[in-house]
Amino acid sequence: MTALAHLPTSTRPPAPPPVRRGRHRLLPYLLLLPGAAWLLVFFALPLLQLAAASLYDPAGSLSTGYAMTWAVGNYPDAVQAYWPQFSRSFLYAGIALVIALLMGYPLAYAIAQKAGRWKHLLLVAVVAPMFTSFLVRTLAWKTILSDSGALVGLLRDVHLLGPDGRLLATPAAVVLGLTYNFLPFLVLPLYASLERLDPRLLEAASDLYASPLRAFARVTLPLSLPGLTAGTLLFFIPATGDYINAELLGTPNEYMVGNVIDSAFLVRLDYPQGAALSFLLMAAILAIVFVYLRKAGTEEVL
Amino acid sequence: MTRESPADDLRLADLTKRFGVFTAVDDLSLTVPQGSFFALLGASGCGKTTTLRMIAGLEQPTGGQVLLGDRDITGLRPHKRPVNTVFQSYALFPHLDIHENVAFGLRRRGIRKVGDQVERMLALVQLQGYGRRRPAQLSGGQQQRVALARALINHPQVLLLDEPLGALDLKLRRQMQVELKRIQAEVGITFVHVTHDQEEAMTMADTVAVMNAGRIEQLGAPAEIYEYPATAFVANFLGQSNLLTAEAGGRAGDDVRVTAHGTRFSVPAGRARLVDGPALLGVRPEKLHLADGVDRVPAGHQHVGGVVTDASYVGVSTQYLVRTAWGAELSAFAANSGVAAPLAPGTAVTAHWDPRHAFLLPRAGADERTEGRLGQPPVGALP
Ligand SMILES: Nc1ncnc2c1ncn2[C@@H]1O[C@H](COP(=O)(O)OP(=O)(O)O)[C@@H](O)[C@H]1O
Ligand SMILES: [Mg+2]
Numbered sequence: 001m002t003a004l005a006h007l008p009t010s011t012r013p014p015a016p017p018p019v020r021r022g023r024h025r026l027l028p029y030l031l032l033l034p035g036a037a038w039l040l041v042f043f044a045l046p047l048l049q050l051a052a053a054s055l056y057d058p059a060g061s062l063s064t065g066y067a068m069t070w071a072v073g074n075y076p077d078a079v080q081a082y083w084p085q086f087s088r089s090f091l092y093a094g095i096a097l098v099i100a101l102l103m104g105y106p107l108a109y110a111i112a113q114k115a116g117r118w119k120h121l122l123l124v125a126v127v128a129p130m131f132t133s134f135l136v137r138t139l140a141w142k143t144i145l146s147d148s149g150a151l152v153g154l155l156r157d158v159h160l161l162g163p164d165g166r167l168l169a170t171p172a173a174v175v176l177g178l179t180y181n182f183l184p185f186l187v188l189p190l191y192a193s194l195e196r197l198d199p200r201l202l203e204a205a206s207d208l209y210a211s212p213l214r215a216f217a218r219v220t221l222p223l224s225l226p227g228l229t230a231g232t233l234l235f236f237i238p239a240t241g242d243y244i245n246a247e248l249l250g251t252p253n254e255y256m257v258g259n260v261i262d263s264a265f266l267v268r269l270d271y272p273q274g275a276a277l278s279f280l281l282m283a284a285i286l287a288i289v290f291v292y293l294r295k296a297g298t299e300e301v302l
Numbered sequence: 303m304t305r306e307s308p309a310d311d312l313r314l315a316d317l318t319k320r321f322g323v324f325t326a327v328d329d330l331s332l333t334v335p336q337g338s339f340f341a342l343l344g345a346s347g348c349g350k351t352t353t354l355r356m357i358a359g360l361e362q363p364t365g366g367q368v369l370l371g372d373r374d375i376t377g378l379r380p381h382k383r384p385v386n387t388v389f390q391s392y393a394l395f396p397h398l399d400i401h402e403n404v405a406f407g408l409r410r411r412g413i414r415k416v417g418d419q420v421e422r423m424l425a426l427v428q429l430q431g432y433g434r435r436r437p438a439q440l441s442g443g444q445q446q447r448v449a450l451a452r453a454l455i456n457h458p459q460v461l462l463l464d465e466p467l468g469a470l471d472l473k474l475r476r477q478m479q480v481e482l483k484r485i486q487a488e489v490g491i492t493f494v495h496v497t498h499d500q501e502e503a504m505t506m507a508d509t510v511a512v513m514n515a516g517r518i519e520q521l522g523a524p525a526e527i528y529e530y531p532a533t534a535f536v537a538n539f540l541g542q543s544n545l546l547t548a549e550a551g552g553r554a555g556d557d558v559r560v561t562a563h564g565t566r567f568s569v570p571a572g573r574a575r576l577v578d579g580p581a582l583l584g585v586r587p588e589k590l591h592l593a594d595g596v597d598r599v600p601a602g603h604q605h606v607g608g609v610v611t612d613a614s615y616v617g618v619s620t621q622y623l624v625r626t627a628w629g630a631e632l633s634a635f636a637a638n639s640g641v642a643a644p645l646a647p648g649t650a651v652t653a654h655w656d657p658r659h660a661f662l663l664p665r666a667g668a669d670e671r672t673e674g675r676l677g678q679p680p681v682g683a684l685p
Contacts, residue, residue, distance in 0.1 A: 203360050204387075204393035205406070205410075206381045207386060209410040219395060
């Protein structure tokens, strides 16, 4: 019994002795099986197919068939032809992210810390737009921003817009659409982090000579970093690949890489180029995510 | 640190805090001398934390002032006050290691080289070598010491401690009480220590303020309060008291005459808070002695007769309950010094005391009914 006395005190009764060890060891893998099979069939295989397609002979066509010629040149060709759309994707998504952060952080903070009994209602309000289709909502913005709409009329009246200035079919409209459509993906993870923030820590910070701004920088921000990282990625990745906003709220001058990929596959039927562009986008996003996560990770340690 | 003058006393003037219609702190005024160890003692919910939060600036008073020396700091934001707090919940920063937690205040005041100071402070609270750990990796007692170090390192004019030992087990608690007192003597900072543990307040503090329902009932040195409580609440919150319902009947020389249940007693005028009117005659249980007959009562002592109804042996002493002729139960502690034989329940005894150990308190109708609930169960002769 002396040995028992040294056991760490635990509120749970000791686990029953493991029976049928073999089954227990296999269990995690069995649980993984459906997901792994799904990923293999619907992600890995199409990805391989896409990788192969990006190396097809660009001279082929859908009717004549494609030959596998390891045409690595598809990649530089795609970059050369579409680098404006490519960089525009990252530029628009980046600007939209900054705007979304400026709006979304205070919003998430207010809901998590200051809303009191309105908290759940406000959360529903953040999510509610997603009850209708992405497409319908973007079309609604098209109406709101249209040249004959009340908003443009008002802005023209107060001379914020010239007499024939417009909102629709401008880069601003596309960025606005991106910001609007992906804002909930930023706000929700941020909210989850800020909700757990103990307000007593902020009191302790102010007791230890931190002004409200310093308390934010030293306590609130670092403690919300996990939500901030997740939210930023959940916002930025789909926003970069998006083509609906540029399609509906912009003109070909605002087209992003998503529009080009869309037309390569569905309009021009240039499969090798579409596949090469898709792969380039994926690689660029992966690189950004990797760098970002490493940086965010070390900041958290600091 | 500059040598503080007495002008650095902490003063609360008519401090009031209301939450809606509820008054948490009620017109509180007190002075904490610079460099003293001051304990704010009271039952849970009596407004101790609210008082501390107003001193720290975390709560804005509804009325009154907080003064440091001649300076009115009532409207000052918390980060501008030379006051630091050890919070009831510790509130350590979970994302910072111990070193950075302790350095937090120094860094916010723009001090660059903090390493030596932090090391010295960690040594003071006996946590050398823990600098690189996170708060979650420490035990409750260690976290408490980090919270203390984090506040102390700033050399505040006043350190506020909100039941900092509440979460510790008894042994560590006693150890930390001694430790805290040692540290206070070493750094010479004013400590305002909030606790609901009367023993803790008495062993640690130079001055104790007993708080009840948002007000100070009595303020003074521990021995002073214990020996001569001002109200029935204090008499029973700080230790126990036998309180006999009595009537004060005016001065007789240096004494005040008292009648209780048809018997005449007297109390020295210096230990009577009233001369005339409804009163409570108080005697501490350890000052109530038991004799086996009226002829054994020492000269000058006053006495009542009764029967032992209960005897509980608690090691250093035996605690007796004695039922008087009119049905009140008195409590008496007899030291187990081996001189007297233990008394069995049922024994007829005479309880006696030196009138210089008795005290006389005013008796208000309401007081009698509430004291029993708020303090420890009164063992005295309450109707
Ligand atoms: N923010 C608040 N809102 C309403 N009532 C409060 C608030 N803070 C404290 N109180 C009330 O004030 C009283 C005193 O509280 P507190 O100062 O925390 O007591 P203590 O620290 O002595 O236990 C309690 O009855 C509590 O319910
Ligand atoms: Mg409290």
